[in-house]
Amino acid sequence: xxxxxxxxxxxxxxxxxxxxxxxxxxxxxxxxxxxxxxxxxxxxxxxxxxxxxxxxxxxxxxxxxxxxxxxxxxxxxxxxxxxxxxxxxxxxxxxxxxxxxxxxxxxxxxxxxxxxxxxxxxxxxxxxxxxxxxxxxxxxxxxxxxxxxxxxxxxxxxxxxxxxxxxxxxxxxxxxxxxxxxxxxxxx
Amino acid sequence: xxxxxxxxxxxxxxxxxxxxxxxxxxxxxxxxxxxxxxxxxxxxxxxxxxxxxxxxxxxxxxxxxxxxxxxxxxxxxxxxxxxxxxxxxxxxxxxxxxxxxxxxxxxxxxxxxxxxxxxxxxxxxxxxxxxxxxxxxxxxxxxxxxxxxxxxxxxxxxxxxxxxxxxxxxxxxxxxxxxxxxxxxxxxxxxxxxxxxxxxxxxxxxxxxxxxxxxxxxxxxxxxxxxxxxxxxxxxxxxxxxxxxxxxxxxxxxxxxxxxxxxxxxxxxxxxxxxxxxxxxxxxxxxxxxxxxxxxxxxxxxxxxxxxxxxxxxxxxxxxxxxxxxxxxxxxxxxxxxxxxxxxxxxxxxxxxxxxxxxxxxxxxxxxxxxxxxx
Numbered sequence: 001x002x003x004x005x006x007x008x009x010x011x012x013x014x015x016x017x018x019x020x021x022x023x024x025x026x027x028x029x030x031x032x033x034x035x036x037x038x039x040x041x042x043x044x045x046x047x048x049x050x051x052x053x054x055x056x057x058x059x060x061x062x063x064x065x066x067x068x069x070x071x072x073x074x075x076x077x078x079x080x081x082x083x084x085x086x087x088x089x090x091x092x093x094x095x096x097x098x099x100x101x102x103x104x105x106x107x108x109x110x111x112x113x114x115x116x117x118x119x120x121x122x123x124x125x126x127x128x129x130x131x132x133x134x135x136x137x138x139x140x141x142x143x144x145x146x147x148x149x150x151x152x153x154x155x156x157x158x159x160x161x162x163x164x165x166x167x168x169x170x171x172x173x174x175x176x177x178x179x180x181x182x183x184x185x186x187x188x
Numbered sequence: 189x190x191x192x193x194x195x196x197x198x199x200x201x202x203x204x205x206x207x208x209x210x211x212x213x214x215x216x217x218x219x220x221x222x223x224x225x226x227x228x229x230x231x232x233x234x235x236x237x238x239x240x241x242x243x244x245x246x247x248x249x250x251x252x253x254x255x256x257x258x259x260x261x262x263x264x265x266x267x268x269x270x271x272x273x274x275x276x277x278x279x280x281x282x283x284x285x286x287x288x289x290x291x292x293x294x295x296x297x298x299x300x301x302x303x304x305x306x307x308x309x310x311x312x313x314x315x316x317x318x319x320x321x322x323x324x325x326x327x328x329x330x331x332x333x334x335x336x337x338x339x340x341x342x343x344x345x346x347x348x349x350x351x352x353x354x355x356x357x358x359x360x361x362x363x364x365x366x367x368x369x370x371x372x373x374x375x376x377x378x379x380x381x382x383x384x385x386x387x388x389x390x391x392x393x394x395x396x397x398x399x400x401x402x403x404x405x406x407x408x409x410x411x412x413x414x415x416x417x418x419x420x421x422x423x424x425x426x427x428x429x430x431x432x433x434x435x436x437x438x439x440x441x442x443x444x445x446x447x448x449x450x451x452x453x454x455x456x457x458x459x460x461x462x463x464x465x466x467x468x469x470x471x472x473x474x475x476x477x478x479x480x481x482x483x484x485x486x487x488x489x490x491x492x493x494x495x496x497x498x499x500x501x502x503x504x505x506x507x508x509x510x511x512x513x514x515x516x517x518x519x520x521x522x523x524x525x526x527x528x529x530x531x532x533x534x535x536x537x538x539x540x541x542x543x544x545x546x547x548x549x550x551x552x553x554x555x556x557x558x559x560x561x562x563x
Binding site: 030052 | 200201204243246247249251253254259260262263266267272273274456544545563
């Protein structure tokens with residue numbers, strides 16, 4: 001099996017949120033990223049943040065079905081972290097000339113744009129969730145985010161039965177939809 | 189709007205239900221055909237289906253992303269334990285300063301006692317031998333406490349009726365706050381609180397009581413560690429927070445949870461000085477509203493890391509509250525380890541509160557904050 005094929009399988013497992021695969025990717029790549037960030041004006045906490053974000057970028061890519069990196073995973077991770085770190089340095093006004101080993105990099109701008117768009121969508125959803133009020137917020141969170149079933153929710157929230165909880169949930173969803181799209185359209 | 193008027197909420201609810209079943213693949217072939225037929229016929233329905241589908245996928249994304257981040261934190265924690273990921277550490281220099289300031293502090297202790305009050309609720313029930321001037325104040329406190337005790341008792345009766353297991357401490361005189369530092373049942377609270385208690389009970393936000401014992405106390409930093417020794421207590425795995433080893437910045441946003449009354453109370457504020465009373469470098473000054481009973485409560489930053497423990501407030505100045513720095517907990521445990529301790533307390537090092545909004549953080553946190561009561 002070629003390296004590319006192996007890594008393709010790795011990404012498939014990553015898209016399924018496989019803890020062992022996540023750990024493996026950390027083991028293989030984290031030291032490289034940490035060394036790069038420590039060499040370039042950062043500390044170990046910042047290295048963790050950047051690596052985490054890079055993992056999310058890869059996850060989003062894997063979930064969206066574009067499993068072709070067209071390069072080794074290591075090169076991809078390095079390129080994403082490098083890009084993210086340069087941006088962070090710029091924001092913090094700590095920009096210096098990069099000190100790095102001559103590592104191969106690939107263009108990741110497009111993927112990072114998608115990542116930023118995703119982040120913006122998450123913020124809109126969080127804001128909308130923040131505005132619908134209780135018990136709607138907890139109710140929707142319990143069902144859609146925490147994936148509890150309607151029976152459990154009915155008990156937790158004191159509804160007489162699962163059907164009542166369900167009706168309430170849909171009413172909440174209608175409110176969420178209004179708030180979400182109001183902001184979403186503004187943001188476009 | 190064309191054929192069907194969608195301003196009727198019930199219709200929209202039915203439609204959402206249909207959309208969800210459609211997306212989850214719960215519809216039969218016939219239903220699917222029917223559903224797609226309606227969509228085709230009515231653009232208004234189609235529009236709603238498109239919107240709900242988008243919303244549903246967005247919620248799904250949000251849930252998956254949260255689950256993935258959680259896995260990331262878990263992987264990070266494991267690798268941090270193995271030493272593959274390193275965390276920023278305290279530098280040696282800071283330690284020297286710390287020791288020097290600590291020495292300086294012990295000189296200042298005597299002078300400072302008059303200046304501030306400990307935040308313990310004291311119910312001095314039979315203090316008739318007090319001086320006239322103080323009498324009214326103490327009397328009032330006793331009164332409040334007596335009514336409060338009655339409420340406590342009523343509360344317990346209600347709980348008893350609802351078949352919950354309880355162990356009521358008989359008329360507690362003191363109340364403070366504590367929080368878990370190890371799921372095996374180790375709680376950090378204020379030393380000045382437990383030093384006054386003969387028997388100690390802790391109660392969680394669900395109203396369950398457990399008996400507890402003091403394991404360590406350190407009057408200098410005003411920290412104490414309790415151990416719940418109650419067979420009804422179940423070990424908690426994965427406390428969602430971590431305990432910060434480094435110093436917090438001036439102006440950092442903080443929040444605290446505590447039991448100034450029978451109910452858990454939330455407060456928020458900021459770090460207002462890097463030292464505590466009289467330049468005490470083992471503590472912070474924070475600006476947050478606290479009352480007797482808040483002693484021992486955790487102070488968290490917005491990332492959900494514990495940065496301090498509420499100890500006292502200045503009685504003559506408003507909003508001047510002191511909190512012991514969280515790194516004292518590490519020092520306390522280290523000292524006890526050296527003294528031959530075998531309890532093997534493992535401090536939590538998780539980031540389960542990071543990135544959550546405040547309400548979620550509080551909701552996750554409140555299960556691990558206890559009311560500490562005793563006589």
